[in-house]
Amino acid sequence: MFSTTLLSIKSVLDQAVAASPLAIARPTIIAVSKQQPIERIREALIAGHRDFGENRIQEAMQKWPELKEAFSGIRLHLIGPLQSNKTSEAVRLFDVIHTVDRPKILDAIANECQRQNKTIACLAEVNIGAEPQKAGVLPDDLSDLLALASRCGLLICGLMAIPPHDKPPAPYFALLKKLATRHHLPELSMGMSNDYETAARLGATYVRIGTALFGARI
Numbered sequence: 405m406f407s408t409t410l411l412s413i414k415s416v417l418d419q420a421v422a423a424s425p426l427a428i429a430r431p432t433i434i435a436v437s438k439q440q441p442i443e444r445i446r447e448a449l450i451a452g453h454r455d456f457g458e459n460r461i462q463e464a465m466q467k468w469p470e471l472k473e474a475f476s477g478i479r480l481h482l483i484g485p486l487q488s489n490k491t492s493e494a495v496r497l498f499d500v501i502h503t504v505d506r507p508k509i510l511d512a513i514a515n516e517c518q519r520q521n522k523t524i525a526c527l528a529e530v531n532i533g534a535e536p537q538k539a540g541v542l543p544d545d546l547s548d549l550l551a552l553a554s555r556c557g558l559l560i561c562g563l564m565a566i567p568p569h570d571k572p573p574a575p576y577f578a579l580l581k582k583l584a585t586r587h588h589l590p591e592l593s594m595g596m597s598n599d600y601e602t603a604a605r606l607g608a609t610y611v612r613i614g615t616a617l618f619g620a621r622i
């Protein structure tokens with residue numbers, strides 16, 4: 405059951421945060437609802453959960469406008485790649501974008517926010533392991549991207565990353581935290597089903613949890 409699972413994840417997070425040397429609070433749990441049956445999502449909403457993550461604009465547009473009508477206070481997080489031709493839809497539907505990773509997309513979001521007269525919270529996605537095939541701005545290029553954001557009037561409030569899947573995540577989470585501190589960015593989106601406890605201990609303010617909350621995707 406969603407609410408029982410959520411409670412046990414919260415208690416793991418509380419213990420991780422209590423044991424951390426950092427003065428931090430329990431991170432916000434983003435329930436990653438991609439490829440989950442609509443009934444599971446409804447169950448989560450009825451249980452009172454409000455933060456959800458989707459990685460595909462198209463899929464999110466099929467599910468969320470109706471759910472946002474039916475339940476108030478939903479915060480929808482875009483955690484997947486954004487193409488500039490989908491920016492208009494993304495800005496309309498989502499409340500937080502975790503995947504700003506290049507000047508073109510930053511520019512497109514800033515323009516679209518102005519057009520829609522909407523402010524949207526953004527995080528910069530960092531390719532924290534500097535992996536060739538992976539999305540995200542390289543750590544060395546982060547300063548330039550943040551400077552551009554401030555020139556465009558786009559608020560970047562934090563950093564997001566997915567560490568290399570074949571290595572222990574802790575050093576990468578610690579590096580992301582260090583980068584965020586250096587740039588005075590309060591939000592840190594890191595940690596998934598397999599490593600959210602480690603991420604919480606190292607200062608995550610958002611953890612993005614799919615299968616550990618909802619079960620296997622369809």
Ligand SMILES: *Cc1c(COP(=O)(O)O)cnc(C)c1O
Nearest residue numbers: 436459483596597612613614615
């Ligand atoms: C799918 C996804 C998650 C959730 O993954 P789980 O392993 O199911 O918790 C988190 N972050 C991103 C970016 C994702 O695409």
